[in-house]
Amino acid sequence: MHDDAARPGSGDGDRAREVLRAPAFALFWSATTIRAFGGSIAGVAFQILIVTSLAASPFEIGVLSALSVVPYLFLGVVVGALMDRWRRQRTLIFTSIGRAVVLGAVPVLLLVDALDFWSLAIVILMLGVLTLFADSAAQPFLPHIVPRSSLVMANARLGQSETVAGTAGPALGGALLNLLGAPFLFAFDAAINAVSAVLQSRIRVDEAPPLPRASGRHIGHDIVEGMRYTYRHRTLRPLALSVHIWFLANSIVATVFAVFVLRELNLEPWAFGLALACGGVGGFLGALFAPALGRRLGAGRAILLGRLLVILPWVALAVAPVSAASGLALLLPLISVAQFVYGLSMGIEDANDIGYRQAAAPDAIQGRMNSTIRTMNRVIFFFGALLAGVLATVLGYPLTLGVAAVIFAVAAAVVGLSPLRRARHEDAADLES
Structure with a gap:
């Protein structure tokens, strides 16, 4: 399947089959879906922490919101160029581990009463950078595990699960927040990202190493x-x-x-x-x-x-x-x-x-x-x-x-x-x- 996916035109005459039956995509979809649910659930905790626990001013709320976008503004094209030089599967695994570590630090900061505006800003900025790397790796990685004729269906399946996560996740997050508290939600999201890393590591795919950069060329x-x-x-x-x-x-x-x-x-x-x-x-x-x-x-x-x-x-x-x-x-x-x-x-x-x-x-x-x-x-x-x-x-x-x-x-x-x-x-x- 991976060889077929790598060759443009292979399998194009066939009607796109259900991609969730392909083991590689099923693992990729599962990792993406549970991470989307975890992110939606934890997003509720982030909003409540910012508005209530930290009592952030409108200016501080604006700064925290902007920090999630800042990495794209300053690093977007750089990271995209790196993704044509790096192994994308490896990047997805490392970013999931990184998010698990960063999210796992939040309940620790909450329990020791050390979470303030600046520490939360660092957390949000780090998550933004990790998400940038993950997003930049995921889109070019998908054609390696799905035949070209099935790319639309694969993106549709990902869109469906992300829509459900975005709709149901906040409601579930609000309920869990009332029952168990913010530290549990962040610990839960950290665990989800760890599971996502395991699922991504099990995807069997052959990524060809990039061609060597010509003499005198650089990332620019x-x-x-x-x-x-x-x-x-x-x-x-x-x-x-x-x-x-x-x-x-x-x-x-x-x-x-x-x-x-x-x-x-x-x-x-x-x-x-x-x-x-x-x-x-x-x-x-x-x-x-x-x-x-x-x-x-x-x-x-x-x-x-x-x-x-x-x-x-x-x-x-x-x-x-x-x-x-x-x-x-x-x-x-x-x-x-x-x-x-x-x-x-x-x-x-x-x-x-x-x-x-x-x-x-x-x-x-x-x-x-x-x-x-x-x-x-x-x-x-x-x-x-x-x-x-x-x-x-x-x-x-x-x-x-x-x-x-x-x-x-x-x-x-x-x-x-x-x-x-x-x-x-x-x-x-x-x-x-």
């Missing part, structure tokens, strides 16, 4: 080569640009949506949570349908479908004549349906987007291509969140959501008016950059 040359490949490729260029524009719009809605719904529309917290759960259901169903849509429509049209769907909920919220006086009977269905369509769109496009990227790029440049797109997305999200605050202040929340919908439409137009629209997963590796 590798980074530039990755950027040139990404932004000169016939279909990866419009895909990357569309994703960047999508992230700008998403940074706006992610920043203002909760404030708009909870503060201006005065929706009850339980109703807000229910609406978010509908988004999780939509994401799960979108990932479930993504492989079939990718096969039937082609990668480009499946991505375009997701890009078009995401416009609808934000247009609806921008133009709907609702206010705090509208009442729960009107607000809850509107916001729940909007979240469902939002999640559905992401479920459809994510699996096809990532699967196409993994199939289109050679293994030797996978790490750099993915890190180039991922790092630029984080930069855009960072500044988009700042822009969202300005827009909400000047235009108000509904018009700001309308601006986001227009930006989402531009992201769809980039796909619809480019060669990416006609791209298919089975032809990805045959394209010339």
